Amino acid sequence: MRRLNRPPVVPPSLRDDGRGGLTRRIHIDQYAKTGSPPSHFQGYWNEPDVRGALLAMQGWVCAYCGADLSEAGADVDHFRPKSVHWWLAYDFANYFLSCTPCNRSVKRERFPVAAGHSPFGFAEAGSLHLEARLLLDPVDDDVERLLDLHLAGPDLALCRPHPAVDSPGQARVDGVIRFFRLNRNVPRLRKRLKVLMDTVEASKNGGDSRARVLACRYKSHSFGAIRVLERLAPHLLPSIDEEIEWLIGEISWSLIRMIERRPIEPWDRIGERDAKQMLWALAVIWCFPPRGVTIDVADLLHRFGLLDYVRDYRDLLMKP
Numbered sequence: 120m121r122r123l124n125r126p127p128v129v130p131p132s133l134r135d136d137g138r139g140g141l142t143r144r145i146h147i148d149q150y151a152k153t154g155s156p157p158s159h160f161q162g163y164w165n166e167p168d169v170r171g172a173l174l175a176m177q178g179w180v181c182a183y184c185g186a187d188l189s190e191a192g193a194d195v196d197h198f199r200p201k202s203v204h205w206w207l208a209y210d211f212a213n214y215f216l217s218c219t220p221c222n223r224s225v226k227r228e229r230f231p232v233a234a235g236h237s238p239f240g241f242a243e244a245g246s247l248h249l250e251a252r253l254l255l256d257p258v259d260d261d262v263e264r265l266l267d268l269h270l271a272g273p274d275l276a277l278c279r280p281h282p283a284v285d286s287p288g289q290a291r292v293d294g295v296i297r298f299f300r301l302n303r304n305v306p307r308l309r310k311r312l313k314v315l316m317d318t319v320e321a322s323k324n325g326g327d328s329r330a331r332v333l334a335c336r337y338k339s340h341s342f343g344a345i346r347v348l349e350r351l352a353p354h355l356l357p358s359i360d361e362e363i364e365w366l367i368g369e370i371s372w373s374l375i376r377m378i379e380r381r382p383i384e385p386w387d388r389i390g391e392r393d394a395k396q397m398l399w400a401l402a403v404i405w406c407f408p409p410r411g412v413t414i415d416v417a418d419l420l421h422r423f424g425l426l427d428y429v430r431d432y433r434d435l436l437m438k439p
């Protein structure tokens with residue numbers, strides 16, 4: 120699990136006049152009249168603008184287990200389940216991209232809270248920061264200082280609470296590790312181990328650029344690579360500029376390959392939802408780059424030949 124910065128964007132589908140936003144209004148009005156929460160939800164969270172904004176936030180990496188979403192399936196997960204926190208069903212701040220196993224097998228509608236507490240209801244919607252949730256939120260919690268990995272010994276690559284965390288914190292982080300089965304999914308563990316070994320190898324044998332890429336937070340299992348570099352070669356840790364440049368490059372090359380396979384003009388008629396979500400992702404990065412980014416995103420998009428295509432999406436994002 121690595122720390123994520125949520126872009127301060129409301130994707131058009133979730134704005135007050137978007138389909139998600141309008142549905143949210145209807146749900147709240149109905150609840151005010153009848154006292155009954157909605158029981159059915161349309162999946163507007165899967166619209167390309169929403170998925171694209173999440174791709175811009177986290178790359179193709181599961182927010183919980185670090186799996187590569189192009190291999191493990193990419194679901195939009197409601198951090199607070201819509202069956203409980205129904206008013207957050209169309210709230211971008213409640214979404215993460217997660218792999219299919221984490222979303223459908225592990226998390227489902229579960230949202231554990233501390234013993235003696237209950238998840239908050241709509242009446243407490245304004246004070247969710249006080250809810251006694253047990254799961255770690257990769258945006259709100261400093262997960263990189265709470266979670267750690269064994270870098271040696273028989274438990275190599277297994278997750279553990281960070282040694283600096285206090286005792287109640289250790290119990291909570293242990294619970295999160297068990298909840299997401301972070302140490303029990305063997306294929307996932309193998310991949311995490313390979314990233315660790317590859318990073319050690321690259322950092323010791325002159326593969327500086329390879330090590331930097333492995334530790335990019337938008338790359339699968341990069342959390343392990345970051346830990347290795349912190350220990351062995353901190354000067355190789357990528358800067359936020361390098362990380363975002365890598366992400367823009369990955370998305371841009373995927374788009375370019377898609378164009379080459381199926382050259383349809385103009386772009387906005389392309390049917391592929393994947394292409395649209397990538398264009399939305401680039402527009403979100405352009406409009407709302409993570410704090411600290413100094414590279415010229417527009418110039419980079421220009422160099423990829425994508426600036427004019429992304430501009431249309433940026434204009435939609437910036438529309439009041």
Ligand SMILES: [Zn+2]
Binds near residue numbers: 181185218220
């Ligand atoms: Zn996952």
